[in-house]
Amino acid sequence: MAIERFEDESAVKEYAEWRKKNPHGYVLNINIKNQGESKCINIIHRASRCASLDSPPIVNRDRPVTAEHPKLCSTDAKDLINEMLDKNLPYKPCGRCKPEILTTSFK
16 A cells, blocks of 8 residues: 655645545554654544544644645555654554554554
């Protein structure tokens, strides 16, 4: 499987189209801004039926994809988990849409 990367505001339309075409896929919301902080967690969401993605905080409502919060998308959650493991970055499943992913390595 492949990872689709949506890394800035110019990719908003393509990101929305990917989610629509891949309702059973996954979206990894990367937190670039606070990457080194212990409270920084990158979150894996379901591509559809996730209130966090469908109704983001007001500050980002018109900007679902930004340089500070790029989105990595895949139809296989393992791809996204392995991306985090390769970079030694923390991640967790979204507490709202609760994607069924493991929080252990896949390698």
